[in-house]
Amino acid sequence: MTDATVVAGLGWPATGGVVAIDSATGERRSANGWPRISGTIDPTGGPSNLEREISVNAGDRPAEPAASTHGRSAADLAGFAMAGSLADMDTPIAREAAVALMAVGRRTAPMPKPDQTRIMVVANQKGGVGKTTTTVNLAAALAVSGLRVLVIDLDPQGNASTALGIDHHAEIPSIYDVMVEETPIGDVVQKVEEIEGLWCVPATIDLAGAEIELVSMVARESRMRKALDQHLQSPGVDYDYVFIDCPPSLGLLTVNALVGGDEVLIPIQCEYYALEGLSQLLKNIDMVRAHLNRDLAVSTILLTMYDGRTRLAAQVAEEVRRHFGDTVLKTAIPRSVRISEAPSYGQTVMTYDAASSGALSYLEAAREIAERGASGSTHGETIHG
Template sequence: MANDISGAKPRILAVANQKGGVGKTTTAINLGTALAAVGEDVLVVDLDPQGNASTGLGITRRPHQKSSYHVLIGEADLDDVIIESAIPRLHCAPATIDLLGAELELADFERKTHRLYDAINLLNAKNKRHYSYILIDCPPSLNLLTINSLSAADAILVPLQCEFFALEGLSQLLKTVERVRSTLNPKLVIQGVVLTMFDKRNSLSDQVAQDVREVLGDKVYDTVIPRNVRVSEAPSYGKPVILYDHQCVGSQAYIRLASEVIRRERDLKAA
C-alpha cells in the first residue's frame, strides 16, 4: 500500500558522483521504478544536461518543452514541468540541453545554490502533488547544478563503480558533502553507497568492494549491482531495466536496493 503522506514532506535523495559512467542515472531511474512498484509516489528530477534519466524513463523531448532548466532560472515552477512516466506513481521533471548554460546564467541570481531547494518547497506548498521520494539525478561533475541538488537534499546516495580509482573519487565527493553540510545544508547525510558494475569474475571488483566497506562500514549497502547486459540494453528502449526484463539479475538487484533504502529510511525515522 502507498504511504499516506498528505501534507508530509518528501524524502529528497541526490544520486551523485562527480565521475561519469558509474551507473548514476541507471540507479536513479531503476531505484525510482522499484520504489514506485512498492507503492511509493516518486519524482525523478533530471539535472543532467545529457537528459539520460528522462529518455531512460521513455520521456521524449518536445519542441519548446519546459524542463528543470526553466525551473532553476525561474521561468517555470516545478509543478509546471513534471511529466507522468509510463510507470504508475513515477513522475519526471525532465532535463534539456539548456542546462549546459545554467551555471553561467545562475551566477548572478540570488540564492543561486538554493534554486532547486526553493522550487521543491514551492511544490510542497502548492499541495497539489504529494511525493514520498524525490530522486535528483545529478550531472557527473561537482558544479553548481550538483551543489543545488545537495543543498536541496536530505541525503546523498552514491553509486560507486568497482574499479581501481573508486576510493580516490569517493574521497573528493565526501569532502564536497562536508563543505555543503558546513555552509549550505547542515541536514545533509550520506544515505548510502551502492557498488555498481560488480564483476564476480574479476578479483579487482572483490578487492574494491572490500576496501570501500572497510572505509565506510555500514554506509555501504549490502546490495551490489552486477554488470549485466540487460541493464545496458534497457535505456535504448526507453525503459528502466525493471520493466525491460524483470527477471534479470540487474532488475532483482535494484529491487533489493529499494528495499534497503526504505529500511534505512524507516530506521532513521524510528531513531
Template structure:
C-alpha cells in the same frame, strides 16, 4: 513528508543515471509516490524513461531559472507512480546564467519546496561534475546516495566528493546526510571487483548499502528502449538488484 535524495558522483560512468531511473521505478512499483528530477544536461534519465528530449519544452532548466512553478514542469511516465521533471540540453547554460544570482546554490531548493509533500521520494539525477548544478541538488537534498563502480579507480575522487558534501553541510545545508554508498557494476568473477568491495566496506562499513548492483546486459540495454529495467525485464538480475535496493532504502527510512 517527502525525502529528497541526490544521486551524485563527479566521476562519469559510475551508474548514476542507471541508479536514478531504476531506483525511482523500483520505488514506484513498491507503491511509493516518486518524482525523478533530471539535473544533468546530458538528459539521459529523461530519454531513459522514454521521453523525447528534443520535445521537452519545460523542465529542470526553467525550474532552476524560476520561470515556472515545479508543478508545471512535472510529466507523467509510463512507469507506475513515477513522475519526471525532464532535462534538455539547454541546461548546460544554467551554470553561467546563475553565476550572478543571489542565493544561486538554493534555486532548486526554493523551486521544489511546494511539491515536497506530494511525494514519498524525490530523486535528483546529478551531472558528473561538482559544479553549480550538483551544488543546487546537494543544497536541496535531505541526503545523498553515492554510486561507486567496482573498478580500479573506484575510490579516486571520492575524497573530493565527500569534502564537497562537508562544505555544503557547513555553508548551505547543515541537514544534509549521506544516504549511503552503492557499489555498482560488480562482476563476481573478477578479483578486482571483490577487492573494491572489501576496500569500500573496510573504509566506510556502515555507510555501504548491503545491495550490490551486478553487471547485467539487460540493465545496459533497457535505456535504449526508453524503459527502466523493471518494465524492460522484470525477471533480470538488474531488476532484482534495484528492487532489493529500493526495499533497503524504504526499510532504512521507516
C-alpha cells in the same frame, strides 16, 4: 550394431534420435560423438528415468516455495529455485523459471512508506559509475512497489529522461526553466506512462548553459531548494521519494542539488578509478553541510557494475565496506546486459526485464533503502574522506 530411436533425457544436444547399440554388450553411444546417454525415454512411451526418480523421491523433497514469498534476497530466490523439483527436471531453464516466478511475487510486495518525503541526491563527479542508471531503476523499483516517486533530471545530457521515456527536446519545458526562469516544478513535471506512481522533471540541452547563467543570480546555490519546497507544499502533491540525478561534475548544478536534498546516495563502480576523487566529493558535501544545508548527510553508498568473476571487484567492494561501514548497502548491482539494453527502449530494467539479475538487484537495493527509511536510520554522521 543396430539402431534404436531414443530421446536424450539428461540435457545433451539432440543427435537426430539415432544411437548406436552394441548387440553383444548393449553399450550405447551417440553416432555424433556425444557422451553415453544414461537417461532415456522408452520408445514405447513409458516414463523416463527422471520421471521415475521424481515420482519415487517426491515425498523426501522440500515443498516448492510459493510465488508470494517476500522478505528474501535475490540470492535466496535463486536458492529456492534450486531446492524445487524444477531444478532437477531441467537444470538451467527451470531455475530461471522459478526465479522469475518468485520475482513477480517479490516485485509486487509493498515497501514501507517514509514518515515524510525523502529527497535523495544521486551524486558522483566521476562519469560512468551508474548515477543515472541507479536513479531511474531505484525510482522505478520503489514505484512498482506502491510508492510515489519523483525523478528530477539535473544532467544536461538528459539520460534519465530518456530512460523513463520522457520527451526532452529543446522546446519541452524542463528543469532549466525551473532553475533559471523560476517556473514552478508543477508546470514542467511529466508522468511516466510505463509505471504508475512515477513522475519526472526532464532535462534539455538548455541546461548546459545554466551554470554560466546562474553565476550572476541572487541565491544561486539554493534555487533548487526553493523550487522543491514550493512544489512539495502545493495542494495534491504527495511524494514518498524525490531523486535528483546530478551531472558528472561538482559545479553549480550539483551544488544546487546538494542544497536542495536531505540525503546523498553515492554510486561507486567496483573499479580502482572509481575510488579516486571520492574524497573530494565528500569534502564538497561537508562544505555544503557546514555553510548551506546542515541537514545534508551521506546516507547510502551503492556498489555498481560488480563482477564477481574478478578479484579486483571483490577487493574494491571490501575496501569500500571497510571504510564506510553500514552506509554501504548489502546489495551490489552486477554488470548486466539487460540494464544496459533497457534505456534504448525508453524503459527501466524493471519494466524491460523484471526477472533479470539487474532488476532483482535494484529491487533489493530499493527495499534496503525503504526499510532504512522506515526504521529512521537514514541520517547518520557525515562521512569524511
